[in-house]
Amino acid sequence: MNSYTRIPLTELGSGELESYDTQVILNDDFQDTHGRRFSYLxxxxxxxxxxxxDYCLPDGYQCLDKTEPLSLEEIRQLAQTFAAHGTRKIRxxxxxxxxxxxxxxxxxxLKQTPGIETVALTTNGYKINQHIDSWKAAGLDQLNVSIDSxxxxxxxxxxxxxxxxxxxTGIDRAFELGFKDVKVNAVLLKSHNANELNSFLNWIKTTPVTLRFxxxxxxxxxxxxxxxxxxxxxxxxxxxxANGWQQKIRNKDAGPAQEFDHPDYRGSIGLIMPYSKDFCSSCNRLRITALGKLHLCLFGEQGYDLRHLMAEGKQAELETAIQGLLRDKKATHFLHDGQTGAIQHFAQIGG
Structure with missing residues (x-):
C-alpha cells in the first residue's frame, strides 16, 4: 500500500540539501523518477x-576523518529499512x-533481516584463509575477490x-565450503595486465569463478x-x-556486468563497462558510506547524511528521506563529459 506524507526534509547532507516541504510517495519499493527500482544496496x-x-590508493590510506564507522545497530536499522522497500541484496x-x-x-x-535474500562481500582477499570459515558460518552467500593480475x-x-x-588458496577454500557464486574482479590496466587475457582464460578453464573485467x-x-x-x-x-562465448541473461538483482559463458570453460566472464551506451539504464543499486551518507550514484556530486535517522523509532523518517532524495537521482552519470563527481578514490564509497 502506498502512503502519502508531507514532511520537511531537514538536516540532510549536513546542510548540503536545503529544507523544503514536499509530498513524498512511499511505494513498496524504493524507486526514482526514471522508473528504476533499487533491489541492491x-x-x-x-x-x-x-x-x-596504484589506481585507487597509490600512497596508501590517509585518515581524513576519525569519526567511528556505522555501528552494528545502525547497520541493522538501515538493513531493515531498505529490506522493507524492495532491497533483496546487500553487498x-x-x-x-x-x-x-x-x-x-x-x-x-544482514542475513537475519527479513526480506534480505543475498549477502555478498567484496574483499581484497587479505587473510581470507583465516576468516572465510566464519563468514560462511555467519551466512555469507556471495564472495567477490579483487585480483588484478x-x-x-x-x-x-x-x-x-x-x-x-x-x-x-583462499578462493579454493571458498569452494570447499560450498560457495557457489565466487567472483574475481580485475581492473583493466594498460600498463599492467593488458596482455593477461589468455592467462585469465586458462585459469577459468578449470576454475568455476566469474571473472569480471x-x-x-x-x-x-x-x-x-x-x-x-x-x-x-x-x-x-x-x-x-568471436570465440564462441554467449552472453547470459541478466538477473534483476545482478550488478552492472555483462556476463558470458562458454561450454568448454568452468568459469564465466563478466564485463563492467561504465563508458558503454545505456550503462545507467539498468541501475538497481544505491550506496551507503561507512559514515552513513547516501550516494545516489558512484559519481554523484555529494552524499546525503542519513546517520541521524538510523535509530530505533526513526524508520519512517528514514524511509521518507530516502524516497525524497531519489527524486534527484539523475538518469546517467557524466563520465563521458569528464565529470567524476565528488569521489577522489573508490575507498571513499566502496566502488
Missing part, C-alpha cells in the same frame, strides 16, 4: 584499506571490510602486497593515470563473441 562498513593499489564493501573485527556479526545481522610480481606492483598465492574509471585524483591506463572492455567482448 552497496554498504561500506569502513573506508580504511590496507592495500596500496558489504570498504575500504577493506575484513579490517572490521565484527564483520561476522555484520554478515549475520595472475602474475605474482605484477600483482605486487599493483597492490603493494605479495599475497597472490594466499588469496588463490572492470574498465578503469576516472576519479578526482587519477586523471593522468586514467589517460595512460584506460582500456575499453568492448574489444574483449568482441573477442569473446
Amino acid at each position: 552497496r554498504l561500506s562498513i569502513t573506508d580504511v584499506c590496507n592495500f596500496r593499489c 558489504i564493501t570498504g575500504g577493506e571490510p575484513v579490517l572490521r573485527k565484527d564483520l561476522p556479526d555484520i554478515i549475520a545481522a 595472475l602474475d605474482p610480481k605484477v600483482f605486487q606492483t599493483i597492490t603493494g602486497h605479495d599475497r597472490l598465492q594466499e588469496i588463490l 572492470i574498465e578503469l574509471m576516472e576519479t578526482g585524483q587519477n586523471p593522468d593515470y586514467f589517460a595512460k591506463n584506460h582500456l575499453s572492455g568492448e574489444q574483449i567482448k568482441q573477442q569473446l563473441l
Whole structure:
C-alpha cells in the first residue's frame, strides 16, 4: 500500500540539501523518477584499506576523518529499512571490510533481516584463509575477490602486497565450503595486465569463478593515470563473441556486468563497462558510506547524511528521506563529459 506524507526534509547532507516541504510517495519499493527500482544496496562498513593499489590508493590510506564507522545497530536499522522497500541484496564493501573485527556479526545481522535474500562481500582477499570459515558460518552467500593480475610480481606492483598465492588458496577454500557464486574482479590496466587475457582464460578453464573485467574509471585524483591506463572492455567482448562465448541473461538483482559463458570453460566472464551506451539504464543499486551518507550514484556530486535517522523509532523518517532524495537521482552519470563527481578514490564509497 502506498502512503502519502508531507514532511520537511531537514538536516540532510549536513546542510548540503536545503529544507523544503514536499509530498513524498512511499511505494513498496524504493524507486526514482526514471522508473528504476533499487533491489541492491552497496554498504561500506569502513573506508580504511590496507592495500596500496596504484589506481585507487597509490600512497596508501590517509585518515581524513576519525569519526567511528556505522555501528552494528545502525547497520541493522538501515538493513531493515531498505529490506522493507524492495532491497533483496546487500553487498558489504570498504575500504577493506575484513579490517572490521565484527564483520561476522555484520554478515549475520544482514542475513537475519527479513526480506534480505543475498549477502555478498567484496574483499581484497587479505587473510581470507583465516576468516572465510566464519563468514560462511555467519551466512555469507556471495564472495567477490579483487585480483588484478595472475602474475605474482605484477600483482605486487599493483597492490603493494605479495599475497597472490594466499588469496588463490583462499578462493579454493571458498569452494570447499560450498560457495557457489565466487567472483574475481580485475581492473583493466594498460600498463599492467593488458596482455593477461589468455592467462585469465586458462585459469577459468578449470576454475568455476566469474571473472569480471572492470574498465578503469576516472576519479578526482587519477586523471593522468586514467589517460595512460584506460582500456575499453568492448574489444574483449568482441573477442569473446568471436570465440564462441554467449552472453547470459541478466538477473534483476545482478550488478552492472555483462556476463558470458562458454561450454568448454568452468568459469564465466563478466564485463563492467561504465563508458558503454545505456550503462545507467539498468541501475538497481544505491550506496551507503561507512559514515552513513547516501550516494545516489558512484559519481554523484555529494552524499546525503542519513546517520541521524538510523535509530530505533526513526524508520519512517528514514524511509521518507530516502524516497525524497531519489527524486534527484539523475538518469546517467557524466563520465563521458569528464565529470567524476565528488569521489577522489573508490575507498571513499566502496566502488
